[in-house]
Amino acid sequence: MMEFNGVSRSWGDFKAEGVSFEVKKGEFFVILGPTGAGKTLLLELAAGFYYPKKGSIRIDGRDVTLSPPEKRRIGFIYQDYALFPHKNVLSNVAWGLRVARVGRKEAFARSLEMAEKLGIAHLADRGVGSLSGGEKQRVAIARALVTKPEVLLLDEPLSALDRRTQDAMRKELKRLNREMGMTMVHVTHSQEEAMLLADRIAVMDGGRIVQVGTPEEVFRRPKSEFVAEFLGAENLYRGHIEKEGDTVFFVSGNLRLEVPQEVEYGFSECRAIVRPEDIIISPVKIRSSARNELCGAVEEISDYGATVKAGVRCGGEMFKVLITRHSYEELALSAGKTVYISFKAGSVHLF
Numbered sequence: 001m002m003e004f005n006g007v008s009r010s011w012g013d014f015k016a017e018g019v020s021f022e023v024k025k026g027e028f029f030v031i032l033g034p035t036g037a038g039k040t041l042l043l044e045l046a047a048g049f050y051y052p053k054k055g056s057i058r059i060d061g062r063d064v065t066l067s068p069p070e071k072r073r074i075g076f077i078y079q080d081y082a083l084f085p086h087k088n089v090l091s092n093v094a095w096g097l098r099v100a101r102v103g104r105k106e107a108f109a110r111s112l113e114m115a116e117k118l119g120i121a122h123l124a125d126r127g128v129g130s131l132s133g134g135e136k137q138r139v140a141i142a143r144a145l146v147t148k149p150e151v152l153l154l155d156e157p158l159s160a161l162d163r164r165t166q167d168a169m170r171k172e173l174k175r176l177n178r179e180m181g182m183t184m185v186h187v188t189h190s191q192e193e194a195m196l197l198a199d200r201i202a203v204m205d206g207g208r209i210v211q212v213g214t215p216e217e218v219f220r221r222p223k224s225e226f227v228a229e230f231l232g233a234e235n236l237y238r239g240h241i242e243k244e245g246d247t248v249f250f251v252s253g254n255l256r257l258e259v260p261q262e263v264e265y266g267f268s269e270c271r272a273i274v275r276p277e278d279i280i281i282s283p284v285k286i287r288s289s290a291r292n293e294l295c296g297a298v299e300e301i302s303d304y305g306a307t308v309k310a311g312v313r314c315g316g317e318m319f320k321v322l323i324t325r326h327s328y329e330e331l332a333l334s335a336g337k338t339v340y341i342s343f344k345a346g347s348v349h350l351f
Contacts, residue, residue: 090125134168141173154185279322296340296341298333
């Protein structure tokens with residue numbers, strides 16, 4: 001549906017360089033990255049607000065690299081909604097249709113129909129200044145969708161909302177994506193938002209796309225130290241690979257972990273990640289098929305209510321282990337207690 005092919009563009013000291021990715025038809029595609037990574041600038045290039053210096057942009061097979069915004073059939077939802085304060089809800093929704101010279105009667109009929117889909121038809125005559133954040137968001141979405149765009153671009157649209165309204169709007173966006181088959185490209189710095197919404201995620205840093213994949217691929221199998229650290233990998237270690245017979249190990253100081261046999265070995269240095277939820281913890285030795293079992297002492301405990309995270313020092317390295325509150329109470333964990341942790345060789349991700 002949308003393709004970026006080697007797109008580059010400079011803005012002052014900042015440069016987006018060699019950006020390439022594709023968004024499939026009907027996909028909910030999330031561009032995730034820290035502040036200043038260039039995420040919004042990619043949306044503005046896609047919308048035609050700026051033109052690239054190099055590369056090309058295609059939408060539904062059409063080259064739109066130098067096309068003006070009105071020729072791209074793009075819907076754009078801004079972080080601050082950009083509603084017209086002097087117009088009521090229905091007039092705001094109908095604005096794009098009126099700009100496209102759709103007759104007033106038809107424009108307002110179509111706008112009311114879209115308002116009904118978004119659950120805001122009862123607000124049609126209200127001024128936007130009297131609306132809540134969630135209601136304003138729905139007006140902005142209705143205005144973008146009523147023109148029947150081929151791609152909907154969303155620039156951190158939930159960041160100004162409270163937690164409860166964010167949850168409701170995430171469900172609403174996902175519902176619209178599924179029911180309307182709408183292709184959506186959503187920019188955010190929120191990992192939680194990306195996990196909950198995305199079919200696929202592009203991680204961006206310093207004007208470059210550094211990894212693209214499903215949420216499972218990106219969060220569990222990062223391809224670089226930046227991606228791992230940005231996505232909150234807690235058990236991240238530096239070391240190297242060694243092989244003994246048919247067994248392959250990741251070695252970091254006194255830490256020695258068995259890893260899948262098919263992994264490449266022989267390179268001088270690599271990184272290893274073990275997700276906290278993949279680790280089993282016990283006060284006694286664990287009888288299981290897991291190939292890695294380590295003994296250590298609990299150093300810290302972080303209580304998150306329904307879950308608890310224990311920090312266990314093993315082989316000179318700290319392992320964070322995520323468990324339920326019920327397990328925490330059963331195990332009677334406390335600082336200084338000796339415990340055993342175990343995890344499968346396949347739970348060690350290397351890059």
